[in-house]
Amino acid sequence: MKRQGYIDPETALVFQKNEITEHHIYRRLAERSTGVRNRRVLAQIADDELRHYTLWKSYTRQDVGPDRLKVAFFSAVCSLLGLTFGIKLMEKGEKAAYDVYRRLPPSFQDAEKIVQDEEEHEDALIAMLDEERLKYTGSVVLGLNDALVELMGVLVGLTFALQDSRFVALTGIITGFAAALSMAASEYLSTRAEQQSKNPFKAALYTGIAYITTVVLLVTPYLVLSSLYAALATAFLVSICIIGVFNFYVSVAQDLPFRSRFLEMAGLSLGVAVLSFLAGMVVRAVFGVG
Known part of the structure; x- marks a missing residue:
């Protein structure tokens, strides 16, 4: 040569x-x-x-x-x-x-x-x-985002309103499970109505699994930690990790920017958590809880 x-x-x-x-x-x-x-x-x-x-x-x-x-x-x-x-x-x-x-x-x-x-x-x-799984990224985003925003808000509000980790965990599980079924049903009907190439049942399944998985991860600290506020801090840290891992996956697989998407989802979750904290404090003051 x-x-x-x-x-x-x-x-x-x-x-x-x-x-x-x-x-x-x-x-x-x-x-x-x-x-x-x-x-x-x-x-x-x-x-x-x-x-x-x-x-x-x-x-x-x-x-x-x-x-x-x-x-x-x-x-x-x-x-x-x-x-x-x-x-x-x-x-x-x-x-x-x-x-x-x-x-x-x-x-x-x-x-x-x-x-x-x-x-x-x-x-x-x-x-x-x-790959089939990438077709349903939107369904996963829907389940993850709604679970993170809604459930973190619920957990923060309940933490300051109820002041009992078991009650918070139980309420979070019930709320999360019901919301997961509701979101899955909505995704099924939405996908079917829009006549997309996606399978409505699979879209609903991806949404439901993403939601329930997030619920389990966020509620677990309340079941294993004795300190109520340590559980809340851990749940918030878990939510940030979920947002980071998922957005990294999407940014690599679909060539999308990581930083802006991560900050957007994290900002939404934090914003709702702050509002829920204020709501929880109001409930405690009005009803004399704790």
Whole structure:
């Protein structure tokens, strides 16, 4: 092979290891993929990554093994959180490598070819990926957002009005369960009326599960902690974590901004909690509770 330009051998070894690692990841995903088209595209990308590895090997003249931990990690992420999220999370990491490739000497044309291949990979993946779970993101958002805003408001209000963690937990569970059924039914009717491509039953199921899961996570501190206010603080911290984790997932899977969406949901939850705190204080003063 005709070599053009110069690259540090240690840098070439890093690139070589990255390429063989990604080859193993894509090959494993291709083997697990159920769709024929998805399997074919993933296998092609795995072959391209192996070709890139071979190119770097021609410079280093060494064999390099894959990063087994990284292979296992992304394989597990794709299995648990979906192919779309796992691959796009990995692609975000690869963008750092693209920047390094672009800083290589202009005469190093092999790097330019690799960058072109990687960009084609990204386009192919975007065109390929169509997971069912992403179609119902709106339903999950509906369940999560309503549960966080409504239930946090209820918990804050009840905490200062009732002054009893068991009563707060019991009331929160009853309220949350009823609200989850109501939201699921509303989502079912809404999806059916709008005649969307989504299945109304599945949309309702996603909404209901998201709502009930949030209810369980927010009420649990009141069942395990003896201090009422420690339980409230923990529930609020849990709500922030839920908002953060969910928005990170959506921002990666759907290429949406994380910060603005996170602040919007957190602001709504906090705003309702403050208003509910004031309402709870008023109830205590008027009815002489506590």
